[in-house]
Amino acid sequence: AQSVTQLGSHVSVSEGALVLLRCNYSSSVPPYLFWYVQYPNQGLQLLLKYTSAATLVKGINGFEAEFKKSETSFHLTKPSAHMSDAAEYFCAVSGSANYGQNFVFGPGTRLSVLP
Amino acid sequence: DVKVTQSSRYLVKRTGEKVFLECVQDMDHENMFWYRQDPGLGLRLIYFSYDVKMKEKGDIPEGYSVSREKKERFSLILESASTNQTSMYLCATRIGAANTGELFFGEGSRLTVL
Numbered sequence: 001a002q003s004v005t006q007l008g009s010h011v012s013v014s015e016g017a018l019v020l021l022r023c024n025y026s027s028s029v030p031p032y033l034f035w036y037v038q039y040p041n042q043g044l045q046l047l048l049k050y051t052s053a054a055t056l057v058k059g060i061n062g063f064e065a066e067f068k069k070s071e072t073s074f075h076l077t078k079p080s081a082h083m084s085d086a087a088e089y090f091c092a093v094s095g096s097a098n099y100g101q102n103f104v105f106g107p108g109t110r111l112s113v114l115p
Numbered sequence: 116d117v118k119v120t121q122s123s124r125y126l127v128k129r130t131g132e133k134v135f136l137e138c139v140q141d142m143d144h145e146n147m148f149w150y151r152q153d154p155g156l157g158l159r160l161i162y163f164s165y166d167v168k169m170k171e172k173g174d175i176p177e178g179y180s181v182s183r184e185k186k187e188r189f190s191l192i193l194e195s196a197s198t199n200q201t202s203m204y205l206c207a208t209r210i211g212a213a214n215t216g217e218l219f220f221g222e223g224s225r226l227t228v229l
Contacts, residue, residue, distance in 0.1 A: 034218075041223070043221050044158075044205065044218070045220070049215075049217055090157065092218075103160075103218060105157045107157040
């Protein structure tokens with residue numbers, strides 16, 4: 001079975017500050033990991049994904065995430081927050097044999113960016 | 116460009132009405148999914164389909180059914196809508212059975228049941 005936890009349902013940062021959104025997973029097989037962003041009243045958009053290549057993954061809009069197997073983590077970071085980064089962020093894991101249901105999402109973290 | 120289109124962005128229905136939510140993709144993806152999104156609960160899988168006329172229950176199928184008569188179209192049906200089905204519904208597609216593939220999402224359909 002797979003699961004994802006995201007520490008902090010709501011994170012606030014000042015514009016220009018570091019963004020750190022935490023994601024921990026559990027998986028009985030080598031995981032593939034994803035971060036999605038959702039703007040209000042829109043669908044989810046892929047930010048980046050880890051699929052067993054480089055452990056540091058760069059995505060769109062200046063975001064990156066590092067896969068740490070020993071910590072079962074895949075935290076999302078951005079060096080300098082912008083007002084347009086305000087959105088909800090979801091971490092997801094994929095990797096079980098039952099491919100149809102193997103995409104498991106975390107509960108999400110809402111990011112607020114303060115001027 | 117990848118495109119997943121959900122037919123209705125906003126719907127208001129009455130309790131007991133039959134509701135159809137349609138999703139069309141132009142990517143020739145085998146897998147299609149319907150999720151429900153509620154505050155604090157994240158995304159929960161209702162049904163998915165891995166081929167035409169094939170469907171599998173997800174985590175919360177009760178009160179829903181689906182139809183996939185053509186590869187590009189996946190419909191979610193609420194036979195008799197209830198107020199607890201007020202939610203955001205998201206359709207997604209995924210190529211093949213590869214675990215490395217990401218999901219592509221539509222814009223979502225926000226349903227209110229009065």
